[in-house]
Amino acid sequence: MTPAVHSHAPRxxxxxxxxxxxxxxxxxxxxEGRSGSGKSTLATAxxxxxxxxxxxxxxxxxxxxxxxxxxDALVEWILLPLSLNRPARWRRYDWxxxxxxxxxxxxxxxxxxxxxxxxxxxxxxxxxxxLLWLEAADEVRKDRxxxxxxxxxxxxxxxxxxxxxxFHTRDDVRARADLTIVTG
Numbered sequence: 322m323t324p325a326v327h328s329h330a331p332r333x334x335x336x337x338x339x340x341x342x343x344x345x346x347x348x349x350x351x352x353e354g355r356s357g358s359g360k361s362t363l364a365t366a367x368x369x370x371x372x373x374x375x376x377x378x379x380x381x382x383x384x385x386x387x388x389x390x391x392x393d394a395l396v397e398w399i400l401l402p403l404s405l406n407r408p409a410r411w412r413r414y415d416w417x418x419x420x421x422x423x424x425x426x427x428x429x430x431x432x433x434x435x436x437x438x439x440x441x442x443x444x445x446x447x448x449x450x451x452l453l454w455l456e457a458a459d460e461v462r463k464d465r466x467x468x469x470x471x472x473x474x475x476x477x478x479x480x481x482x483x484x485x486x487x488f489h490t491r492d493d494v495r496a497r498a499d500l501t502i503v504t505g
Contacts, residue, residue: 326359326504330366333453333500337367337432340450344403348432349448351440353494354455355485356478357462357469359504363455364436374428378437380413383421385477387414388484392439399427399435400448438485441494454498461505 333350342348352364361377368375376399382391394411402409409427414420427433435445441452457465467475474481489495 326363326502327366329363329502330369333363333367334371336500337451342431343450344400344433344448345406347403347430348450349400349403349445350432350434350451350453351445351449352434352436352453352455353438353441353498354457354504355459355462355489356438356481357464357466358455358457359465359502360436360438360455363453363502363504364434368434373432373434374430375434375436376411376427378435378439380425381411381437382439383414384416384419385480386484388439388481388488391437392442392444392488395435395439395442396444396448399433400445403427403433404448439488441492441497442488443492446497451500452494452498454495454501456495456501456503457505465505 337348337350340348350367352360352367354360364375378391378395381394382388398411399409410424411427412421412424415422441449463478467478
């Protein structure tokens with residue numbers, strides 16, 4: 322990822338702090354886009370301005386066919402409890418074991434960043450303070466994703482891409498984004 326992506330973090334953090342809370346007392350930023358668009362890199366940079374927790378959708382999906390189930394987990398385990406000013410927690414999916422593993426608490430916070438495809442779902446929209454869309458050319462995204470995850474991801478690229486395409490079309494995520502950043 323280029324340093325230019327990091328240069329957006331202070332502006333996005335300031336913008337988010339000025340937004341109203343959407344989930345109880347918590348402002349939630351969804352960082353959306355297709356695989357390899359730079360979501361995790363930007364989410365990490367935004368969360369460092371100042372330090373805020375990040376929930377990664379990769380930890381919520383129950384496997385390669387679980388995009389929509391990951392959205393359900395995000396809403397049920399995290400966003401709904403936060404909206405009721407209750408403690409939120411989530412279970413990490415263990416990709417090697419093929420099952421959910423330990424629970425993690427979401428710290429009481431004024432701001433939460435959710436990183437990954439599905440974070441901007443229509444089901445999550447009532448709880449979001451902001452929706453960020455990252456855009457990159459298909460070949461750039463694929464090179465980044467396979468460069469990052471290598472042969473572990475390669476056999477699943479097309480399968481995951483089809484889920485992303487279907488989900489993003491159905492929920493019209495890109496058109497609903499508050500901010501769009503082109504990353505490559």
